[in-house]
Amino acid sequence: MLVEFRPHARLRGKQPADLGASVLPVVAAVSASDTDLGKVRVVCDWVQYRNNFRDVVQLRPILNGDLEIAVDVRRAADAPVGELTSALLRQSPDRVYLEDWRPGRDSCVWRFNALYWSALDLWEKATGRGYEQALPGGESDARNRAAAAELIGELFAVWDRLAASAALPDELYVIELGVGNGGQAKVFLDEFRDLDRHRGTAYYSRLRYLMCDYSAHVLDLARETVAEHTERVSSFVLDATRPRTSLGFLRYKAFLVYISNVYDNLPTDEVAQLGGRTYCVHNRACLPGEEAAELAESVSATVDELPALVHKLLRLGPVLLAEACPDHFADTDAAVRFWQDTWAALRLAERYVPLAGLDTYPLTDTLTGEALRPLLESGADVRMHVSNGAVASFVDTLGLLHPFGKLVCHDIFVDDIQGYRTTFRGPGKYDGSVVNWVNGPLLAHVGRKRGFDVDYAPFRHRAGGHVVTMTAQVRD
Template identity: 70%
Template sequence: MLVDFRPHARLRSTNPVTVEDSLGPVVDALSRSAIDLSRVRVVCDWVQYRHSFRDAVQIRPILSGAPGDPVPGGAREDDLEVAVDVRRAATTALRDVTGELLRAHAAGPAAAPVAAPEAADVVLEDWGPTRQSCIWGFNALYWTALDLWEKATGQAYEQALPGGESDARNQESARDVILELFSVWDGLADRSALPPELYVVELGVGNGGQARVFLDEFRELDAHHGRGYYRRLHYLMCDYSAHVLDLAREAVAEHTDHVSSFVLDATKPRSALGFLQFRVFLIYISNVYDNLPTDEVAQLGGRTYLVESRAHIPAADAADLAASVDARPDQLPELVHKLLRLGPTLLAEAAPAHVDSPEAAVEFWRRTWAAVRLAERYVGLAGLDTYQLAPAVNGEVLRPLLESGADLRMHVSNGAVASFTETLPLLHPYGKLVCHDIFARDLGAYRHGFRGPGKYDGSVVNWVNGPLLAHVGRRRGFDVAYTPFAHRVGTNIVTMSARVRD
């Protein structure tokens, strides 16, 4: 048996946890089972998100690969992983829960049918890479029907962020970026090399707060600078949500002659912005990458695995949820997928026997989202070259990270990598990409702590694999750097910058 206790700092915190309380009952349940203990991994995390897709204890089957697949020399033959959330250990009967899960695992195959009977969890999808899970359908629904969600909750989505607002609104941060821009433009203007149109792009504009701060500061600084850059400025606001863009346009109404807006998928920015290739001096992104679909991969015992997941609703929650919409639990998968496909307003028309109004459909949506969990399993990869990370990025790019040392499970940040690689070609040779987000700055962050997925209001959040983006950027001729966000103490936000390598 291998034990990986990751939240070691919690052993010496103000309210310390103990290995005995967190791990003892689990090991005791394992010792009472018929499981081959030599083929078991136990992983303890501190799941810091108040809402996540995990239960306090989770069993993850380990499927090494198809019969006949080559076996790496010295590889461990593990059968399953027991994952424990240390944060909830004190309030969970760990021994009983673990024992029950082990018995269920021993009784049936790793892959269960997509439909589930009343007495079991209700399964919403079959196994697959996490980026293909229906949780991203919920994430997309949140942004497309954000107005209905906000009306039901009585609060704007920014209030769900730590501190109740985005760091992107920081005035000093905007001022620093603008002054750096002016310095670059002055140098080009002095050589008669500055284009007549000066483009700035913001991906993930939110409610326009950052754009307003940037444009207000830009206008004021340009008035003192005296070189007429504001007159030539074109600020492009881009977001997945038309509702959010409407709010953003209202926020920057004073600057309307300098602003354009685009509804686009952040993973495919060139679909709308391809005409700007090599013309953008600043691409500004804040809290977008952490909200894009991602898989996870792992190197365990000398083998490489893809983490597959399957969304489900626990049996008790499913019974309550089904009763609330006058349905049987086995009818929930069809109703949930109709919700994701049609949205709450049309769901009320398509399924009036279950939700008789858009408000009732939103309530069903919110209750379902709160209940959804992810089961996980490890599936062996025959080779990294068989895994397509993003449209222009092969899985081989992961090799130096996965083989950097001890066992490792990390995000692949597929959506962020796709966005990043499509965005870089938009930059002018003197342009710069600036991104504020929750980045794992080194691989040790994945070995020492839980990095998602968590639930922020109605959306999904994962930390972004910083070393991977830096590696991808370097292979494309860009210098990528990470620095702590300079204008607020105690934040997890990190500033990534990318520019063409000198």
């Protein structure tokens, strides 16, 4: 039996984690069962997201005959983890499954994520708060005025040099992916206009600021926020994983691509290197039996009817769901409650499926899993996010940059592969969306292969927090 306690830093301090409460009852339960102890891994994480997809104790089959038992240390002290482990080893948990096994990026949780952004106005109406209030601190770091002023100063320095050699284009393109409510765009445009007036450089009249987002509702809010800069702003609804589909006309023209809190919200698989073998983590979305029964009763349905209703919700959205199923939903508000209650109860079963070879694994449409090899083979066993959506977006975005352009991204990055060996990195739930930390070493490796320098630094303009600033620009 292998026992791995990942949050080892929490064993010290004023309120140390109780190793005995989280591990010993599990080990005792496994020892008392008829499970082959030589095939068991007990893995302990501190799941910092209070809203997440995990139970306190979870069994994960490894499809080579082994078994992983996962324990959430944060909740273990208040739960009968020994009894839970014994029950799971005796019989399968009571679950209502919403899908078959599949890689993480193909799970229906990402359809829930897409629904959240497409019907955000209904979710916000039901909760009585905007989505930005779900972020740590209640707002995005993208709205920091000092950070915007610094970035604009760097842009002006580049443009001054190009203007001096008569090489500055007539139109100066800046792209923002994931605009939120437009707060960042307004801060940037206000600072830009003021600095340009002070310097007398007339760059503002040549500026073309492109606001891009998956959600039409979000873009509507953003346009209202930047109304005084309308002549300088255009907006695009697009898929963040394929920005060039909509913005291909800007190839090699963008001097700045600005991204904040987007990559952590894009679909991702997880892979693992265990005992010298590589696995892909497959997921299966499900609802705990008791909660599923309550949910079904709340909409006058049977438990057997529940999966079909959930998939109809994901296909139609709450407005059309209420129209299509009046026997279950009196109105749109009732359909929204069903959506929110389903999301709150949603769990992910997990298992490890061997990969035949990294070269056969499609990381993105243009990259294979070979890009993962230096990370997976960097030392001890590791489980990490592939950040498929973020990698696809990153690679596609690099092709939009002017030779003197730069990509700047604020997000929650793992900037060292060791970070995956010590800390839980998602998935978690932020309101109705999914959040995962982003695999920084992978993006840096992919960027370097394409001739870009990729650097990570703590966000300098706010103390504390986990936000990291990534920059990518053509290598000198």
